[in-house]
Amino acid sequence: MSTTVVLLLAAVGLLLLGGAWLMPSLTLTTLPFGVRVPSERAEAPVVGEQRRAYRWWVALAGGAVLVAGTTWGLAGGAAAALPVTLVALLAVQLAGYLRAHGAIAAVKRREGWFDGLRQGVAADTSLRTDPAHFPWLWSLPAVLLTLGTAVAGALRYPSMPAQLAMHFNGSGRADRLVAKSVGSAFALVIAQLVLTLILLLVCWGTFRARPDLDPARVKVTADQHRRFLARMARSLMVLTFGADLTIALGAWRIWDGARTLSPLLLMLPMVLGLAVLLVVALSSGQHGSRIPVADPAGVAGSAGSAGKAPVVVHRDDDRYWRLGGLFYVNRADSAAFVPRRFGIGWTLNLGSPYGILFLALTVALAVGLPLITA
Structure with missing residues (x-):
């Protein structure tokens, strides 16, 4: 493997690790590691603990994987060093995320974080x-x-x-x-x-x-x-x-x-x-x-204000997110794309026929392309 490719591997790997390390600070405070929580629980002790543990894991385990992959490339290893190392880095991030997600979700269930709160959904016509x-x-x-x-x-x-x-x-x-x-x-x-x-x-x-x-x-x-x-x-x-x-x-x-x-x-x-x-x-x-x-005055309101109803919190919709919040399955939701729980962007609604159709089309193209060009 040439030095140029090894440098490319190191640069992309560092970019992935940097993004993974920063991600907990870039996601919504009410969605720590893909778990829906009320705003008053956003800084619960378990959230801070899991955020620190996740970052240490990404830095140490991810750094070790990147060093090993770079060494493999410099030693003249197979060209597979680049994809294998990048996949391993993604696996490190996934393992850290799932661990943090499970720990926060367990405390949320045990302590009943949404008990007694006014839950709802909002739409802007x-x-x-x-x-x-x-x-x-x-x-x-x-x-x-x-x-x-x-x-x-x-x-x-x-x-x-x-x-x-x-x-x-x-x-x-x-x-x-x-x-x-x-x-x-x-x-x-x-x-x-x-x-x-x-x-x-x-x-x-x-x-x-x-x-x-x-x-x-x-x-x-x-x-x-x-x-x-x-x-x-x-x-x-x-x-x-x-x-x-x-x-x-x-x-x-x-x-x-x-x-x-x-x-x-x-x-x-x-x-x-x-x-x-x-x-x-x-x-x-x-x-x-x-x-x-711009945040119009009085839009958010204030919980517990005299003469006002308590603020409505986002509905606890964790039940629609499977495998640690990675996959969204809601047959009552017609949307094909929904915002991701962890990370930035969108994911498919696997309970929507439109989402399933798009997934099937993408897989068909990925599988059919090599056959067409063989």
Whole structure:
């Protein structure tokens, strides 16, 4: 494995670890490690204990995995060091999250944190009557690049080498050649098209996602939801363009018969796009909670104020979140996408036929693509 690829592994690994370590501070205080809690319990002792334990685990266990993977790469290990190390880092984060989630949920049940509280859900009808609009102009660069790659491939096809390089080693040199065919020549073009379509559909679908509004701060959280949608859509389109550019460079390397191309140069557009997405996501916070908006006086109210009803807290909906809050299953909710419990972004509602349909379509594309281009 080349030094360049090892450096890429170290950079991406540090980015993952940094994001994982920061995540407890970026999520809603009423959703510590995916457990719904009332605001007065947001700083319960068990929450602070699990936050500290999670961060120590991510730093120590994740750091050990990253050092081991980097050492493996520098020692000339197999090219599998990069994906194996990244998967192991994700597993470390998942293990720490599940442990913290289980500990907080157990104390919540034992002490009855929601007993006697007024629970409810909130909706802002303006999100339906005047919905946020998808920024289609931001999708044009990725769409035009995808179309341009297909046109360039069609024009280049007659003069392509009879043997196309379909695999490259860590140093960027071709190590497997196949006979030229439509399938081999346009494999990356199809991959680019599928990726663009999936990311566009996901991005468009989030604009139809159900927002998670705070019943005590409906106007504020609705405004944050609108701005969060716009920010994430634009940054996701930047990532899509970066990924498409990486694929286009890879396709041209195959068509041109180039023997070497720096993996760092090849991956740079996608890495930069991912960096933009992460910066926007982290600065926005979970569900846009870090986005500053005007808070109209008297919206939140105050619990226990004389002559006023107690503040309504968000309904305890943990029963719809399975396997430690990782999967949402609610047949009574028609939304295909819902905000994630831990992390920033959205997840599928596996109880909705639309969510299941989208999942089936994604799996079919992932499985069918290799068969089409074989």
